[in-house]
Amino acid sequence: MYQIKEKPFIQEINTTIAHENNVRLFVLRLDVIHPIISGNKWYKLKYNIETAKQSGYEKILSFGGAFSNHIHALAGASREAGLKSIGIIRGERPFPLNPTLEFAIQQGMDLHFVSRTDYRDKTSADFIRNLEKRYGPFYLVPEGGSNHLALKGISEIVNKKVKGYDYLCLPVGTGGTIGGIIAGMDGEGKICGFPVLKGDFLKKEIQELISSYNNNSYSNWSLMSDYHFGGYAKFNSQLINFINQFKSDFGIPLDPIYTGKMMFGVFDLLEKGCFKKGSKILTIHTGGLQGIEGFNERFGKLIE
């Protein structure tokens, strides 16, 4: 199994906007725990990798976009765990490969590119059967890695210290991470998710993930749906400026897909006075920094 290289730690963000609003702002640095399997993906994959090995699988397969943090982490985690990994990638093979996919190949991942139409069909029995014909038996991890085993791993992020905060704020993609945090908090505090995708299908999916994990439902959480910046991997100069300013002010790098949008949202809500006076807010740095290189290659060197 793979191990944490550095313990996650909590750091205070000393910003006037927090002082003016009489709250304290902190960040849980999950981005530091491992140079490759960084952030939330480490926790999401932990029990999936373990189960794959214990069930005797030699191969593990999952899905993602060409810049996916999940694919990157899966490639690294599988190699450390001695499993062969297969990545089903949405869209055509880029030439040259971007840094994320280049890394995945270096880790021994077998990349298989499928059209966007076929990709939409990826959960169908036919599609899976064809993959099995091609690759033989494999342990399947859903897109983004969100299943009940992911929630189990994520829930271990919550300890006594984390439970002492009034608010937990984190970015939301497929919802497995917030699901695990909600389950781990088990009714305490208030959890605020910042979806990076448009649409309101998420609430229901998160509820289903939680009940598949512990059969419970909770009401101490909500989704802040105004900070997706137009959708997945969409951005504007305001977001880019915020990310660069944040790094120069506090020495903490944020990624433009997830953590940058979440932190932007938290600062905006702070400005609007949305957090209770006297409260302590813990933002979760879920990692994702591997994506910056590919993002800069694609859009010009925007992130410093």
Ligand SMILES: *Cc1c(COP(=O)(O)O)cnc(C)c1O
């Ligand atoms: C994948 C990812 C998320 C989203 O996690 P979900 O469990 O899919 O909601 C958030 N932040 C980062 C950095 C990620 O890589």
